[in-house]
Amino acid sequence: MKFGLFFELQLPRPYDSDTWGPEDEHRIYKETLEQIELADRLGYDYVFEVEHHHLEEYAHSSAPEIVLAAASQRTKSIRLGHGIVLTPPPYNPPGRIAERISALDLVSDGRVEFGSGESSTELELGAYGVPWDEKKAMWEEGLRVALRMMTEEPFGGYEGDHVSFPERNVVPKPLQKPHPPLWVAGGRRETVLTAARLGMGSLGFSFETPEEAEERVSTYWELMRGECRPIGKAVNPALCILSQFACAETDEEAVRRAGDGGAFFGFSAGHYYNTTGGRDHRPGRTHLYREFRDTPEEERLLMFQRRMARRAAIHGGQQDQLEQLAGAGVATAAPEPENETARGLWRAANTRSAIGTPDQLRDYLAKYEQAHQDVMLFVAQSGTRRHEDIMASIELFGRTVLPEFKERHETQHRPWRRRKLEGFRHPVVSSI
């Protein structure tokens, strides 16, 4: 199994101020670049960065191509992942996507991972005029056209529902041929299976357990081998998942380093990814971090339960049970929501995941390795975690645990993948 870092560029407002200090955004960007540099030196394989818009405090990463381009000049080996590019054309016209991905691939000497997605909050969709019931179709059309632009010389033109573009030679072309490895983001099992059917890597945001990972790996490969209809010119058989992360010599110190990162991650995600699609957000005014801190932990749990109950009601789950718990003031031992998206948020907020000593992390991660998971991305930068603590965690894990996993990746996982790919009928472009 390979490892990487995953960045939202979270920036909680200072508790005692209505807005950020003049240097706060500057600081978080510079710290992110330092963390990527360190990860590269230590042998981490990936950095993935999101594209979100207007999700204050939760994600200040709206131009990942800029950060990844900067990172490309400070690093040597680490793969530079868009996690993801929004391909519905109102966000990014396919021509610009093709040009940017290709240019980044050139300046990074072929290190781009091309993840794509559609977004899921009203704050984003509403601002860019992407209808909820068309965003999936828009994602596909934008992506298909961008891939054709990267590979056709000249691009033969296209007239579709959401894209109209004449014959042009879109330059430059990417260094990796026919195009960089493709990924699609999603939190539900269904999206993982769709990724397999489209010949794409799955960027799974559901914080799944090793048992769930094992089932998904098995089903993913079954579909990839038997029912893949590639969206691009080459497929990327790969499964990647997320985990919260902090590492220290003692358990107590690891928990201290993790701080409120996981809880704020879940709280703020719940704020934006709820049934109103974030419509109750007041731009520039809502103070998420203060709301988070001022809510006693037990009430936070109840609030979370109510939000998740609403979400579960929509996506499937134990609404009645959760509502009863919330109404009765029972604040402990909340059951995991049945619905996958809700469960992912719940786990991000409430589980330890990869937070602990090197030995604890070794044991925890070995289960995913045994499930044949390809990549684990660490959410190291989250909430109010301090840069120094994040760097120390990256360093300790990188020196004590990472090398043995890298070795087994070469000696065990790669041969396993080769066997899986025997007789595979599509070209493969993958960094796994």
Add this chain to the structure above:
Amino acid sequence: MALHPADIGDAGLRSLLEAANAALDDGRNRECVERCADAYLRALQQFPAVMRGLQRALANEEIKAGIEAKVVRVAPFMWPRFAAKLDMDGPEPKIIFDRKSVAFVEAIQYYEFTLNLIVEAERDAFSQRFAAQGA
């Protein structure tokens, strides 16, 4: 394990899903969704637990508000609201396409949804789940 049309016991439903799968293979996305829609409407009639689950979902205030606000696309038992929508206003449920073209990824989602729904209904999974929830 991935599910396949062969996992469906009912010959009529299996045949519809086989046709949907073949259409998917040939890039006839809309036809795939039409066959899935036929199978879904038949499943509503054939499996009381599916109809019960759908009614329960549609009666939920959050889902109603979400559909009204056009932010809800998927819900348990509910035909996904992408290129085609479920219409429950008439004497019989029907599915109405609100655009001509259907994306491949939408067709996949409809196919997976319908296939899973029918296989689970045949295994009586929903009745057991309702019983477990005391609903």
